[in-house]
Amino acid sequence: MSAPTNNSLGASTFILIGIPGLEAAHFWLAFLLCFLYLFTVLGNGAIIYIVRAEQSLHEPMYLFLCMLAAIDILISSSTLPRMMDLFWFNSTAIEFDACLVQMFCIHSLSGMESTILLAMAFDRYVAICCPLRHAAILPSPSIAKIGLAAVMRGAAVMAPLPIFIKRLPFCRSRILSHSYCLHQDVMKLACADIKVNVIYGLIVILSVIGLDSLLISLSYIFILRAALSLSQEARLKALGTCFSHVCAVFLFYVPFIGLSMVHRFGNLHGSSIHVVMANVHLMVPPMLNPIVYGVKTKQIRQRIVRLFQRTTH
Template identity: 50%
Template sequence: MATSNDSCSYPFSFILLGIPGLEHLHVWISIPFCSMFLFAIYGNYTVLLIIFKDVTLHQPMYIYFTVLAFVDLVLANSTVPKLLCIFWFQLSEIAFHTCLLQMFFVHAFSTIESGIFLAMAYDRYVAICNPLRYSVIVTTSVIVKSGLLAMLRGMVYILPLPILAERFHQYSSNVIFHSYCEHMAVVRLACADVSFNDHLGMVIGFLVLVMDSVLIFCSYVMILRALLRLSVEARMKAFGTCVSHVCAILCFYTPILSSSLVHRFGRDIPHHTHILLANSYLLVPPMLNPLVYGIRTKQIRERVVRFFS
């Protein structure tokens, strides 16, 4: 396929450039990327293994940990292996439909993870604001339904993106100036008006990033009000149960919010900075979530120590 803007043709494959502008540093950049990837795989797999093997951990909060670990494994594996192939072996070509599949997995599971954090915020709200009825309100059925709802929402929100991208049969270039098949990085190459795709992406981003953040913030405002009515000892104990969740939320929303702001408003910021930020919200949360929950959750920490000893 031609790579000139003067001609348009059907893309049988795309070329991912990795991190444009830093090609001479790809081998060195691969070291922290590979380290974070291996830590994410090892940490999340350990969390899954510990919770599956220990029946005493088959409780509402740990079920959420299991779903979160699974989502993080999918996110890490959806982009990093291909990125490392680009860094190490210059295998930058990706088939057209494989690219659309990667686009779906990246955006859908990021949306699903946001939904899981929202469900966990509700879980913490009930546990602290209505503790006597926690076992009645937060049942296994409720957790399964909330997890399925988060997955269904992620798929419904994101499925139109690759479908709309596929309807563009003519592309001006097959070279994607990105390290993975990010939605707008792909459709901007189309020889057509992509304003609808751009607006749809903004709407989805608002519904996921802004609405979920606002709802989580509101739940913690109510949690804080409930904590102020407790004794000092009970307050510290209840606060300790929320620290892990707050840390995980910050690990997830801070990189994705930074990437979104830089993408929309940072016109003068180097392009490779955009790419590094875009990769950070796919790697940092999967790497840090097992560490956050493993350190802050006594039951998991004890099981991990017992498992390896």
């Protein structure tokens, strides 16, 4: 089915597309999206339930993991149901205001996730480099404050993005290149100067994603330096507690930074690499994070086994 022309669109409507080159498979891909969404919600929901129910997991690392799981559920809920509607029912039109809301949700939740990953890196740094002061540096009230700060930071930093889009006129094509609304995608359709959007978007990338990834890298430099002074057994045990977090960091930052670079410096004409990278960034980490932490964390793994045993009897 061909996309509607610009003249047939409403004054405040954008057109979403699926995956270029795979239009014929969209109906069946929607079943995969449905599976990914259900697995993401159930997996992250199980993490939240287990950490809440298991007294031994009421530690900073697992409390931060609960926050990460909640954010992953929200990110998936802001994108995947709309994508399934697009792929199953060819519901391509999205109202301008709905697009702005979705844009804000995706970008602000990504900012919150970056902050939580930084907090988890700080927790690993304190646990390995200052183990005797861990409880004093990160008491439960501080964990709650860090979670609140992550929410406020993500919302405050990303709030100007839809405001800057709102002021732009759109008089050319309104066909987006993704199955959901991203700031860098929507702003390129404007028929006005988007310098403010570009500059602020770059500021956000550097001050949130760039700064957080730099601080996480520095924390692991200190962690490795402290671990090298330990015995081999203690070193492996200490670094083993960081494995899940390192996986979560790579799953989040590598696609995010790659997508930002492709949007800003890549030649996207006739290429769908940015679409693939955007889908990987928003769909894969929320699904894989519960698996990574479930496999690596003994208490979570044992509790999941007990839950399955209880449901099968």
